[in-house]
Amino acid sequence: MRIVELKIHSIAIADPPLRSSYGLHAPYALRTIVELKSEDGVTGIAETHGGDAIARGFEALRARVVGADAYRLAGVLLPLIEGEAQGSSLDRSQTYFVPGENPMDEAARLYSALEIATVDLIGKSVGKPACDLLGGRVRDEVSFSAYPFYKHAGGGGEGADAREDKYGEALTPAALVKQVRQMVAEYGFRDIKFKTGVLDPEIEVETVRQLRAVLGAAVPLRMDPNCAWSVETSVRVGTQLAQELGNGGYLEDPTAGISGMAEVRRRLLAAGVQTPLASNVAVTSFADLPESVRSDAVQVVLCDPHYWGGLRPVQHLGKVCRTFGLGLSMHSNTHLGVSLMAMAHAAAATPHLTYACDTHYPWQSEVDEIAEGGRVPIVNGCVRIPERPGLGVTLDYDQLARGRERYARLPYRKRDDEAEMRKHVDPNWKRILPRW
């Protein structure tokens, strides 16, 4: 099945002013929609990180994509990811760059999107859901977590294009608890992943305690300060919250680097704290795993089909994690419904998925959704694999055009959370690792 057309759509979508240790989300997040059309008129799609750099990356691959057999493209392009440097490094990690902005994993991100688009194309061609082309689903429903953030007021977008602020400002424990209650009420989430590393750790500890008190003991709760803390602070917070995070939750990337994570782990275990450490910052590729396993730095790997190589590599990673006794969760970035469905299919076809997946989806709005028929439903915290072929979503081309128009109007072409902090919150703000 020959691919006769590759289309790349750079779009912008409204994003609320969410805070993390990287800084502040801009009023618009950037995404890229990939279309592969086959000779028989079927279209496969994928969604990935946005901006001009990745769009140029796809253009550079155009000659290898157009004319290729959809069934073989992922094999043909494999040198893009198999050629990746072996051995891990801080440079290759997401310590200094937000996901989607590290030039060192650009090849993996390009490959991933094309792999996903070919599976969607094949699925739509033979009339089978993507997960069933990958060896067959192991679940029909995929659990996602609520993903509360400290945030400023506003729902994203700017001026006349501003979105409704459903959640309001949340910069105190009480406001954060309110946000979680709202999100759980709307989507039925049964797990909480809380983005931290924003306020003083004592306030964040207090927020987690209030959350635990409200949620009861049974709801798995995890926190992710994105390397904002020193080893010392990580051990202190991990110990303070041993009860709150220990019961089916985890502490994600408290500090930077595999060696830092390993030291936190050693010291937590010495203090009798079993809370596992998770990572999507120190461990972002297969090359990071040997050192991480050897030093017991990370007990839960966060996969992401957007940069681990697509759907099949997530399955490989699941097998690696099961083999070496690691847990597996799934990382999320700001995204729309096409990405959500790729994540859901990857999860549905990966047996060893030991935690509910992350998703930013509640932070996006119907106004920006480019999936035909509107937003993908999340019910009881789950996305159900639909009885539709491929990823189960198609494009609303009018909505896509609006996304392209928004992109064209923006003065920026890449994500820069530090610049946004300086622009909107503190003109002197700099990202400091560790901050506490």
Add this chain to the structure above:
Amino acid sequence: MRIVELKIHSIAIADPPLRSSYGLHAPYALRTIVELKSEDGVTGIAETHGGDAIARGFEALRARVVGADAYRLAGVLLPLIEGEAQGSSLDRSQTYFVPGENPMDEAARLYSALEIATVDLIGKSVGKPACDLLGGRVRDEVSFSAYPFYKHAGGGGEGADAREDKYGEALTPAALVKQVRQMVAEYGFRDIKFKTGVLDPEIEVETVRQLRAVLGAAVPLRMDPNCAWSVETSVRVGTQLAQELGNGGYLEDPTAGISGMAEVRRRLLAAGVQTPLASNVAVTSFADLPESVRSDAVQVVLCDPHYWGGLRPVQHLGKVCRTFGLGLSMHSNTHLGVSLMAMAHAAAATPHLTYACDTHYPWQSEVDEIAEGGRVPIVNGCVRIPERPGLGVTLDYDQLARGRERYARLPYRKRDDEAEMRKHVDPNWKRILPRW
């Protein structure tokens, strides 16, 4: 695509009197051919180990197979292999049982055959080669090794059904060298995998030296004594043959168990011998890998789609091996063309395959082949992936019927190389580990 029929064909095929540390190959080897027929009349096939036990195993799964969706069966049956005991053990290994006779991996063997048959069925349904359904081939041709054995005279089969003895007796270095020359001349093999553990190690060392002298320095050469040696003997032979095996070859399962292999490795390295150790005996499942990696017991894993879970799990294993810096080769058992094509497709879709694959195929004969059109060609040591859907082979039902008749006539229903030794060579023979 609903599966409406499962057929299990137990067949017997002639097998020459090959020797290994397990004993002697019987005049007939047992194989099982699996057929899955879909509601639209397409048939997917697989070949696996033989005998009554595995046939009963398939019968026990019949109710879960018939009626299932072919695209989902491998997912539905996954608990068969995901439920496998974690943590490795000698009992789970192939130390005491020949491949196909260990009850502890029967579930994995059943699963594997059904996984392969569904991929063949899907491939034949959509008109695509199996390897391209697995993410796309990374090679069009798969290299196999010559697989010389010490053997007694005879080509297999019995009485009026005896096969031609193309290779003759080979129980001396000179005869073994002649056998390799014959095999290389006929098939163009460029790698040699030599089954040892049969004669006194000094004679086997001499055989390897004569082989190396005849083959020249460039031909990768490996030897496989199937645990016949003590750690002491393994280290001695490994050191004696550092030159002969070191150049692109390996020493496979010289001694039993992961701890034994690890000790051999340590002592070889201490003696400056870099020859990697390979295994399909100590390491036979994902559960064996952590201990093996930790102790550096095995540097080359031999995958086998017949018991690692089928085609996709071989890809997972390839990724594990690449991630942890291990080499990957492929194990073979006595087999016909359907198995050969499953091995070839698994290899074609597994990027990190660092050695030519094993195959017993030269030991089988046209008379027994059940692939329509006759034997799969091996040219220049390679099997070329054909432009045909699925595994690229279909069944010759007349030949299959002959295989079933041979099976029905046999007095035995499982492989027992020790019993064959007692019957044909030495009435008092017992398998002793280590023998030397």
